Amino acid sequence: MTIKTAPSKTPAAPAAGDLLALDNQLCFALYAASGLVTRAYRPLLEPLGLTYPQYLAMLALWEQAPRTVKALGQALDLDSGTLTPLLKRLEAAGYVTRTRDADDERRVQVALTPAGAALKAKAAEIPAALACRLDIPAQDIAALRATLQALARRMRSEQT
Amino acid sequence: MTIKTAPSKTPAAPAAGDLLALDNQLCFALYAASGLVTRAYRPLLEPLGLTYPQYLAMLALWEQAPRTVKALGQALDLDSGTLTPLLKRLEAAGYVTRTRDADDERRVQVALTPAGAALKAKAAEIPAALACRLDIPAQDIAALRATLQALARRMRSEQT
DNA sequence: GCCTATTTAATTGTGTACAATTAAATTTGG
DNA sequence: CCAAATTTAATTGTACACAATTAAATAGGC
Numbered sequence: 001m002t003i004k005t006a007p008s009k010t011p012a013a014p015a016a017g018d019l020l021a022l023d024n025q026l027c028f029a030l031y032a033a034s035g036l037v038t039r040a041y042r043p044l045l046e047p048l049g050l051t052y053p054q055y056l057a058m059l060a061l062w063e064q065a066p067r068t069v070k071a072l073g074q075a076l077d078l079d080s081g082t083l084t085p086l087l088k089r090l091e092a093a094g095y096v097t098r099t100r101d102a103d104d105e106r107r108v109q110v111a112l113t114p115a116g117a118a119l120k121a122k123a124a125e126i127p128a129a130l131a132c133r134l135d136i137p138a139q140d141i142a143a144l145r146a147t148l149q150a151l152a153r154r155m156r157s158e159q160t
Numbered sequence: 161m162t163i164k165t166a167p168s169k170t171p172a173a174p175a176a177g178d179l180l181a182l183d184n185q186l187c188f189a190l191y192a193a194s195g196l197v198t199r200a201y202r203p204l205l206e207p208l209g210l211t212y213p214q215y216l217a218m219l220a221l222w223e224q225a226p227r228t229v230k231a232l233g234q235a236l237d238l239d240s241g242t243l244t245p246l247l248k249r250l251e252a253a254g255y256v257t258r259t260r261d262a263d264d265e266r267r268v269q270v271a272l273t274p275a276g277a278a279l280k281a282k283a284a285e286i287p288a289a290l291a292c293r294l295d296i297p298a299q300d301i302a303a304l305r306a307t308l309q310a311l312a313r314r315m316r317s318e319q320t
Numbered sequence: 321g322c323c324t325a326t327t328t329a330a331t332t333g334t335g336t337a338c339a340a341t342t343a344a345a346t347t348t349g350g
Numbered sequence: 351c352c353a354a355a356t357t358t359a360a361t362t363g364t365a366c367a368c369a370a371t372t373a374a375a376t377a378g379g380c
Contacts, residue, residue: 019284025287026197027212029304032237032308033190033308033315035237036311041187051365053365059188062180069330070329075182076192084330085330104375106327107328120180124179127179136314141186154295154296202369213337230357239337240361241361244361264357266344266345266358267358
């Protein structure tokens, strides 16, 4: 029989004993929430023929295209090992083109095809559909987003 | 030349025109933050010989073991397609055992080996090391965690 | 100019993720 | 009891994700 040493008055601050409990890990909360949100997108993206990471790449390209693989990687926090095959699939689907930059043959410019640009109109409904499923006030969503972006900014600037 | 229709007074609420901008997506903020945090764990987990998802599985087992593959899957939000190979690697590393349940041969019980249980002591330093890198007040971390857990709870209960 | 260092994508190998299927064991309805 | 439905893991196939390496192109120092 064990004696509870301190019936914590602040449930948000984990007791020393269960620092490793899954429920006390911010990292796991992030991991699980990210996975759940990604899964929620799947049925909405399927009609467009896109996976979730492909959707993110298209978002980046709808904002600005053409872009180099490197620029896309910086926007999405992904490296060429992930992007190269992903972009080849988008190319096979007819949404983007990949062409060596004539000025600098190391670079590959990723551009939208007409079909890729046209897809933006169909995608326009997705954020609203998802916000509806999340069922959270828009204000709270914006606040959570800002908190996460601040966290990401801090971590990026801190690469030891 | 375009005319700005409404110089938004609330920068957190995106204008209609850029609903699809990457910076306005909660999903991408989650995705990017989750990836960055996972990457921050990597150097800390390498001395233990664990990947980040393997670490999550060990966290779940340190909390309660033995557990069935299904119970682990529910705790981690992962299915057998992901867990089976991951657990086989943990078994090969000598941290867990996988044995068919005699009472119900459909189940596989995952238990900790002495080495697996002993690993918990080494892992105990990790949360503090990471909290230090995040450089956020413990209170804010707890608040963000609670927000994400509430979001996850809502999404889980809403599977259409 | 020339040699070296850097930059940029692609490739290779390992490890998640997940949908769909399979196969075996258990539960349930009649 | 017994056939059908359900449960549980494993398997298969596709798609990320990243470290490490490779290869080609460019930039910089001398």
